[in-house]
Each structure stands twice: as C-alpha cells, then as structure tokens.
Amino acid sequence: MAVTIRDVARASGVHVSTVSRAFSAPHLVNPETRTRVLAVADDLGYRPNRAARALTTGRTHNLGLIVADISNPFFPPLIKAAQEQARLRDYHVFVADTDEDPKVEEDLIQTLTKQVDGVLLCSPRLTNRTIERLREEVPFVLVNRRVKGMATVLMDVARGARLAFEHLTALGHRRLALVTGPSGSWTSKEMQEAAAATRDVDVAFLGPNQPTELGGLAAAADVIASGATGVLAYNDLVAIGLIEGLAERGVDVPGDISVIGVDDIVAGRLSRPKLTTIAMPTAAAGRIAVDMLLQSVDSQAATGVTMLETTLIVRESTGEAHT
Amino acid sequence: MAVTIRDVARASGVHVSTVSRAFSAPHLVNPETRTRVLAVADDLGYRPNRAARALTTGRTHNLGLIVADISNPFFPPLIKAAQEQARLRDYHVFVADTDEDPKVEEDLIQTLTKQVDGVLLCSPRLTNRTIERLREEVPFVLVNRRVKGMATVLMDVARGARLAFEHLTALGHRRLALVTGPSGSWTSKEMQEAAAATRDVDVAFLGPNQPTELGGLAAAADVIASGATGVLAYNDLVAIGLIEGLAERGVDVPGDISVIGVDDIVAGRLSRPKLTTIAMPTAAAGRIAVDMLLQSVDSQAATGVTMLETTLIVRESTGEAHT
DNA sequence: ATACTTTTTGCAACCGGTTGCCGAACCCGA
DNA sequence: TCGGGTTCGGCAACCGGTTGCAAAAAGTAT
Structure with a gap:
C-alpha cells in the first residue's frame, strides 16, 4: 500500500538502514549515496511512518495542549502560535478542551500522556498536588499557573x-x-x-x-x-x-x-x-511555552519561569468618577 | 520503563497474545482468564502503546480537523463537539488552523495525512480539484463545502x-x-x-x-x-x-x-x-461529521450528504424601513 | 606493500503490539 | 471409551522504522 523504507532501499540498491540514516543521520552516510537515496525516495513519494518511528525512538513528535475552553477568545491566539511553533519543529499538536472541569482535565492528560512527548497546560484548574503527580508521567509546561519547580510561562x-x-x-x-x-x-x-x-x-x-x-x-x-x-x-x-x-x-x-x-x-x-x-501577550506565550516544552523533552531539565509583560489599554469603558 | 504487554503476560502467566486478545478481542479468551489478565494489567498500570498498535493495525486512532481560523467563534463549538464525539470513540483529534490560506491548508493536510485515519475539512478554501486529489490519500469529510461524491455535512x-x-x-x-x-x-x-x-x-x-x-x-x-x-x-x-x-x-x-x-x-x-x-447547528455538525468520518474510515463507503437546518433569530439589529 | 584509521554500509535485533495458524484441552453425544 | 466439534491459548511472523555492532571500503602513514 504505502511506500516504505524497504521499497526505497530496494529501488536505490542499498540496505534499509542506509535509507533510514539518509534521513535521520545524514552525517553517517556518503553524501553521494544520500542524494541518490533521497531522490529515489522523493520519486516514490516516500513518507516516513511516524508510528513506526515513535515505536523505536519513543518520541511521538506530538504535543498536547490543554485549555479550559477553546471558546474563550483568549486561547485561540495562544493555540495558533503554539501550533505554528510546533510545526516549525516538526511536531503536531493535540488540542483538548476541558470544559473548565478539573476531572475532565485529569482524564484528558492521562489519555494524552501516552501519545505525546509533552503537554502544555494552560490555565489549569487542577490542584498543585495533582499537577505534581502527573508531571511524573510526562514533561509539562504550565501557562498561567505557578507550581514550584515546574517550567512555566506567566503573564504579569x-x-x-x-x-x-x-x-x-x-x-x-x-x-x-x-x-x-x-x-x-x-x-x-x-x-x-x-x-x-x-x-x-x-x-x-x-x-x-x-x-x-x-x-x-x-x-x-x-x-x-x-x-x-x-x-x-x-x-x-x-x-x-x-x-x-x-x-x-x-x-x-x-x-x-x-x-x-x-x-x-x-x-x-x-x-x-x-x-x-x-x-x-498570548501569542508570545504560546510560542515560548512550546520552545520550553521541546527543550525539556530533549533534556530532562524542565524548569525555569518566563514572565511576560502586560499592558493597560485605555479605551472607552472607563471614565471619571462623579464626586 | 513503561509497562508493556509482555510484563503483563509474565505477571499473569499467559502468553502475550492472550493479553492482547484480552483487550482487543475479548470473545476469543476465557472470561476467567480475561478478568485475571485485566486485573494484573490494571495492577501494573498497563496502558497499550498506541504507536505500536498503529503500526500493526494501520489505524492511528487519530483524526485531523482543519479549520480556516480557530479565532473565529464559529469554530470552537464545532471543534468541541467533534473532540467530544471522537473521544467517545477512543479517537484523538489534531486541530489545525490554516489562517485562511489555501496553501497552508494543503500543506497541513499533506503532513497530517500520515498521522491520522481521516480528516475533517471545515469550510475549506481549496479548489475542488485539489480536494479530489487529496481524497486519494486519506478519508475526508467536508463541512460547509460541497464536492460531488464526497461525504459532507452542510448547514442550510x-x-x-x-x-x-x-x-x-x-x-x-x-x-x-x-x-x-x-x-x-x-x-x-x-x-x-x-x-x-x-x-x-x-x-x-x-x-x-x-x-x-x-x-x-x-x-x-x-x-x-x-x-x-x-x-x-x-x-x-x-x-x-x-x-x-x-x-x-x-x-x-x-x-x-x-x-x-x-x-x-x-x-x-x-x-x-x-x-x-x-x-x-455547529455542534451537531461537528458530532455528525466525526461519525461520518469514522464510518468511512471503517468501511470505504465514504459518501452521503447531511443537511442541517438553520434558524433565523430576530433580535435588535433589524427594524422597519423608513419609507 | 603493509598495517592502521576512518568512513561507509550491511546485518540483525528490537520497539510493543496484532493476528493467522495450529495444537491442546474440553465438551458433547453415541 | 472414542470420535468430532468447540473453545482457548501459544507460537511466531509481521508492521516500518532505528541503532549497536561489525564487516567492507577507502584513506593514511610507514
């Protein structure tokens, strides 16, 4: 059905491992061989199977992004920015909505955990204790929530x-x-x-x-x-x-x-x-949070707090008090 | 590290295949054995590895949901409903935002294609031709767009x-x-x-x-x-x-x-x-679209058009004409 | 030309499940 | 007690990549 690494190997007269390396460890293969393999792969329309890759590497290349309520216009810019940033790093993002319900939130995290390399928790409603327990299972970055020792993006x-x-x-x-x-x-x-x-x-x-x-x-x-x-x-x-x-x-x-x-x-x-x-600065928060998360996925060093500035914008809903 | 099916097999004194079947083909295993296995699995905190499962079954149990712009309040209810419905069926949803850009949209579909069992395309801006080409690669359901022969959810x-x-x-x-x-x-x-x-x-x-x-x-x-x-x-x-x-x-x-x-x-x-x-009826549209999609993922029969009713709600922004 | 590196490639095991096939155990009636 | 049919469980191959190890090839020094 789909074209696999073995098809490419056969078509280009090399071993599958060489094809694999042509993609994921370029420096280990002769540049000449590499370009040939890549050409054949492109020709055949080969796309690596992420599930297979995930199986051996333990990296799904997926992130989870959990928000209280997508309908709240506060989140979409953050989500967009996070997705864009993730895409740049060849990651995909699962967005999940907890409906402001801590129980749903915990469930969601549990389910996602096995499917993602890290989770972005935005404005979580969980207790600190729960968050600390969950962090054992998967790297976290928190947005708009402070828990000691955890990687966090805050807005001031x-x-x-x-x-x-x-x-x-x-x-x-x-x-x-x-x-x-x-x-x-x-x-x-x-x-x-x-x-x-x-x-x-x-x-x-x-x-x-x-x-x-x-x-x-x-x-x-x-x-x-x-x-x-x-x-x-x-x-x-x-x-x-x-x-x-x-x-x-x-x-x-x-x-x-x-x-x-x-x-x-x-x-x-x-x-x-x-x-x-x-x-x-929600978009910035999304971008930064993803970067922190990916960083803590690679190296286990998952701490650090980033504080982003906020600004007062005066429009028409405030006016002088009548004395 | 994580507890695998073999750990469960060892701990419960059966073969891995039995454990596997205890989960995914209950009728093929003795109820007694099954409950024992399940108990052990639960005890050990076993969670099936979806990547591994995806590898053999070819089913990722993921869906893609592509919208023009998450920030548009029209979409969140649809997204929520779709996610909820998917979750009920043990599916996860990748939400992606195209920024109203057909090119981004096509790219996104291409990337997602290998990661999902089906894609929900909401209000796509692509040409019919492109959509027809893409449908070869992965099952689609369209929302708010009509392309002949494709499964579709429309609002009237x-x-x-x-x-x-x-x-x-x-x-x-x-x-x-x-x-x-x-x-x-x-x-x-x-x-x-x-x-x-x-x-x-x-x-x-x-x-x-x-x-x-x-x-x-x-x-x-x-x-x-x-x-x-x-x-x-x-x-x-x-x-x-x-x-x-x-x-x-x-x-x-x-x-x-x-x-x-x-x-x-x-x-x-x-x-x-x-x-x-x-x-x-956006929420309904999301739910129905997911159902249609999952259906067309199982059986290749991927057609059918559902038309949902719309209602006029009169509030204050309309009034009599001054003649 | 020989011995020794270094680079490039092949081999094969492995990740964690699923599944077709086959034999063992069990049930039934005769 | 035996044959025939079920049910249950084990075996092993397989999905599509990755990776440690070793062999082969190429390069270098002596």
Missing part, C-alpha cells in the same frame, strides 16, 4: 491589575471591585493579591464567577450591590457580560461605573463602549 | 439567507445588500444564489471580504455607497464589524440600516444592538 497579571486599579483611582474612583473568575485560577489569585496590595481604596471581591459573558452578566447585581464605581473583571468576556448586565439594570458604563477587562480580545475592541483592558 | 445557509431576505423585505426594505466572505467559500456562494433567487428586490453583492470584524469594518463604506437599507453579512463577526463601521460614519443600526449576521455566536447576543442572526 498582577502588574496589569495594579495598573488597572491605579488607572481607576486616578480617575477618582474610591470604591472598587474585583469580579473574580473560577476558584482554581492562578490569574484570579494574582489579581486578588494585587487588589489587596492597593492602598487607600477598598476593593471588594466578587466571585467566583464563570469566566464567560454569562458569568459577567450574572455578576452585575453583585457589582451594583457592592457600591463600587470602578471594577476590574476577570477577563474581557466577563467585562462585556457585566456591561450588558449593568445596562439591563439601567446602569451606564462608563457614565455610572467604569469597567476594565483582561486579555484584549477582538470583541472588546468592537463592543460598545470599547473596552478598556489589560492586554496579554 | 441558502434557506437561512432566504429567511433573512424575507425578513428584511417584510420590514419594508427594498434595497438589500449581501456582504460576502472569502472567495473560495461555499457559504458565500450559497448566500449569493439565495440572493439571486429573491424576487422583487435588488440585492447588491459586496465583496469579497475577510470573514472577520475587520472585514465588516472595511465593508461599511461600500454598504453606505450601495444605498442598501437591509444587509445580510457573511457572518456575525462581519456583521459586528460592519455595525461598528457604520456607527463610526454616523449610520445607526437598526435605525438607518438593518443588519443580519450568520452563526449566532455569543458575542452577537451581547453586542449592542443585539444581533439578528441565522443560527447554525
């Missing part, structure tokens, strides 16, 4: 949150709120810490909430009840939902309440009012 | 478009416009045909456009120039961008112009005005 949300709160206080807001995300979220925790560290103003914690528009919609009542006039939302989706929820209750943004999101998704740029937000 | 956009135009004319609009998508798009073509078939009203074709908010934003000028008061956009993203573009030019939706989108993405439900749109 704490700083972003600080910028957000400073922006709000500079506008005269004195009662602030933080609409948090899911409970297992590192991002959420970082934001809370940043909030706790801001002086001279109250920051109410409202949550946990689903990290979606619906979550924001549902949080609108809480926000109003809290009396806050400036709020930082877990992400843009939540912010957009929140703004909608507030509008339904006759509260204007930014007239009555200022809202800041996180992620800088495209929808935020086009919603009305345009969303003030903290931009996250 | 033509009918949806008809409903949209009827809705607009019923509101009194007499000059309509269709903001089309990319040139290779089947959906776009269907919409154009539906437009051409509507009687008693002009439908101007504006395009091609990028299938994103930016595309819609850019199309705003054309729409105004066309003098249309009712427009159907290629998808919700385009519609949202268009509404924004119109707003920037002082044109109100739905006051001055009515806009209808396609896909019913969440953002449309939360944008202002809430988007009137044609809902697409």
Whole structure:
C-alpha cells in the first residue's frame, strides 16, 4: 500500500538502514549515496511512518495542549502560535478542551500522556498536588499557573491589575471591585493579591464567577450591590457580560461605573463602549511555552519561569468618577 | 520503563497474545482468564502503546480537523463537539488552523495525512480539484463545502439567507445588500444564489471580504455607497464589524440600516444592538461529521450528504424601513 | 606493500503490539 | 471409551522504522 523504507532501499540498491540514516543521520552516510537515496525516495513519494518511528525512538513528535475552553477568545491566539511553533519543529499538536472541569482535565492528560512527548497546560484548574503527580508521567509546561519547580510561562497579571486599579483611582474612583473568575485560577489569585496590595481604596471581591459573558452578566447585581464605581473583571468576556448586565439594570458604563477587562480580545475592541483592558501577550506565550516544552523533552531539565509583560489599554469603558 | 504487554503476560502467566486478545478481542479468551489478565494489567498500570498498535493495525486512532481560523467563534463549538464525539470513540483529534490560506491548508493536510485515519475539512478554501486529489490519500469529510461524491455535512445557509431576505423585505426594505466572505467559500456562494433567487428586490453583492470584524469594518463604506437599507453579512463577526463601521460614519443600526449576521455566536447576543442572526447547528455538525468520518474510515463507503437546518433569530439589529 | 584509521554500509535485533495458524484441552453425544 | 466439534491459548511472523555492532571500503602513514 504505502511506500516504505524497504521499497526505497530496494529501488536505490542499498540496505534499509542506509535509507533510514539518509534521513535521520545524514552525517553517517556518503553524501553521494544520500542524494541518490533521497531522490529515489522523493520519486516514490516516500513518507516516513511516524508510528513506526515513535515505536523505536519513543518520541511521538506530538504535543498536547490543554485549555479550559477553546471558546474563550483568549486561547485561540495562544493555540495558533503554539501550533505554528510546533510545526516549525516538526511536531503536531493535540488540542483538548476541558470544559473548565478539573476531572475532565485529569482524564484528558492521562489519555494524552501516552501519545505525546509533552503537554502544555494552560490555565489549569487542577490542584498543585495533582499537577505534581502527573508531571511524573510526562514533561509539562504550565501557562498561567505557578507550581514550584515546574517550567512555566506567566503573564504579569498582577502588574496589569495594579495598573488597572491605579488607572481607576486616578480617575477618582474610591470604591472598587474585583469580579473574580473560577476558584482554581492562578490569574484570579494574582489579581486578588494585587487588589489587596492597593492602598487607600477598598476593593471588594466578587466571585467566583464563570469566566464567560454569562458569568459577567450574572455578576452585575453583585457589582451594583457592592457600591463600587470602578471594577476590574476577570477577563474581557466577563467585562462585556457585566456591561450588558449593568445596562439591563439601567446602569451606564462608563457614565455610572467604569469597567476594565483582561486579555484584549477582538470583541472588546468592537463592543460598545470599547473596552478598556489589560492586554496579554498570548501569542508570545504560546510560542515560548512550546520552545520550553521541546527543550525539556530533549533534556530532562524542565524548569525555569518566563514572565511576560502586560499592558493597560485605555479605551472607552472607563471614565471619571462623579464626586 | 513503561509497562508493556509482555510484563503483563509474565505477571499473569499467559502468553502475550492472550493479553492482547484480552483487550482487543475479548470473545476469543476465557472470561476467567480475561478478568485475571485485566486485573494484573490494571495492577501494573498497563496502558497499550498506541504507536505500536498503529503500526500493526494501520489505524492511528487519530483524526485531523482543519479549520480556516480557530479565532473565529464559529469554530470552537464545532471543534468541541467533534473532540467530544471522537473521544467517545477512543479517537484523538489534531486541530489545525490554516489562517485562511489555501496553501497552508494543503500543506497541513499533506503532513497530517500520515498521522491520522481521516480528516475533517471545515469550510475549506481549496479548489475542488485539489480536494479530489487529496481524497486519494486519506478519508475526508467536508463541512460547509460541497464536492460531488464526497461525504459532507452542510448547514442550510441558502434557506437561512432566504429567511433573512424575507425578513428584511417584510420590514419594508427594498434595497438589500449581501456582504460576502472569502472567495473560495461555499457559504458565500450559497448566500449569493439565495440572493439571486429573491424576487422583487435588488440585492447588491459586496465583496469579497475577510470573514472577520475587520472585514465588516472595511465593508461599511461600500454598504453606505450601495444605498442598501437591509444587509445580510457573511457572518456575525462581519456583521459586528460592519455595525461598528457604520456607527463610526454616523449610520445607526437598526435605525438607518438593518443588519443580519450568520452563526449566532455569543458575542452577537451581547453586542449592542443585539444581533439578528441565522443560527447554525455547529455542534451537531461537528458530532455528525466525526461519525461520518469514522464510518468511512471503517468501511470505504465514504459518501452521503447531511443537511442541517438553520434558524433565523430576530433580535435588535433589524427594524422597519423608513419609507 | 603493509598495517592502521576512518568512513561507509550491511546485518540483525528490537520497539510493543496484532493476528493467522495450529495444537491442546474440553465438551458433547453415541 | 472414542470420535468430532468447540473453545482457548501459544507460537511466531509481521508492521516500518532505528541503532549497536561489525564487516567492507577507502584513506593514511610507514
């Protein structure tokens, strides 16, 4: 059926091992022989069988990429970048979606483990303990989650949150709120810490909430009840939902309440009012994470933390407080 | 290192073939033996090596899923559903993104081909000829694209478009416009045909456009120039961008112009005005496509067309024409 | 020309499963 | 107790590559 290495060997009058080496260890074969073999291989349309290769080398040349929810616009740029980077290194990527469910997440990892050389865990909801257990089975790189001793790519949300709160206080807001995300979220925790560290103003914690528009919609009542006039939302989706929820209750943004999101998704740029937000370098995170992962696949040295900068982008959803 | 089938065989005092059969051909082994073997396997933490299995069976138990752009909110529900369905059948899914580029798309298919048992092609931008050539190499199922003799899942956009135009004319609009998508798009073509078939009203074709908010934003000028008061956009993203573009030019939706989108993405439900749109059963499409694909992987019978219904959802972006 | 390297190639085992074939064990009825 | 039919399990080849080892070839020094 498919053309194998033996077909190529026969057609070019050399042993299969020579063909194999022509591909995977060029320096071990006479350049002349090599070009001939390659020509024949190309002629026959030979493509190495990755399953066979995986069997002997123990390398599948596949990576796993696990995200909480593909539908969240935060992830696609990261996924795209990761895939592109992986492709450059001749790796393929399995993308899996956990539906924000830690149990699904663990299952998924278990299943993937045998099929991939490494796993990228984005914003995992698992406990540290579980992550540490799982790391025994397969190399990991974490994105947006901190576990001691593990390779990690972080985006500096704490700083972003600080910028957000400073922006709000500079506008005269004195009662602030933080609409948090899911409970297992590192991002959420970082934001809370940043909030706790801001002086001279109250920051109410409202949550946990689903990290979606619906979550924001549902949080609108809480926000109003809290009396806050400036709020930082877990992400843009939540912010957009929140703004909608507030509008339904006759509260204007930014007239009555200022809202800041996180992620800088495209929808935020086009919603009305345009969303003030903290931009996250997701594509860079994806690329870097893949590089770290491949590195730790080769050498067992799988540590190191990369911190990426975030930026506050001021648009229309924040305004001066009415004193 | 990892526990293999031979370890299990040794530990349970049977031959490897028996262990193998205990897993993949239960009826060929004594129930008693089987349970014992399974117990031992479980005890040892044995997991079959998929690469090894793939080597002998020729089945990788992987599927490829190729989409034009993961960032387009239209796809994630489809991807999720497809993955879930695949997982139920013990298959994994490679998701790949072509960036709307036919060349990347072809490359991707070529690379994936050897790694998967079948490929799901969503809204491909390739030519029919190319698709027909590629189908020789691996089973395909197409989503949102019609190529004779190939297994296909379609969503009835033509009918949806008809409903949209009827809705607009019923509101009194007499000059309509269709903001089309990319040139290779089947959906776009269907919409154009539906437009051409509507009687008693002009439908101007504006395009091609990028299938994103930016595309819609850019199309705003054309729409105004066309003098249309009712427009159907290629998808919700385009519609949202268009509404924004119109707003920037002082044109109100739905006051001055009515806009209808396609896909019913969440953002449309939360944008202002809430988007009137044609809902697409994307999750169902993903599930069904996977089933068709797996079916055509087993038996070579790879044909059949499934057409899924679409629905018009009227929200706030359409209104009466001012006569 | 001989001995000794170094490069190039072939040989064959191996990775971890699957599967066709065959014999052993077991069941049944006569 | 024996023949015939099932069921069960073992044997071994095979899938398509990779790789350690050794032989062959080519190059170098003496």
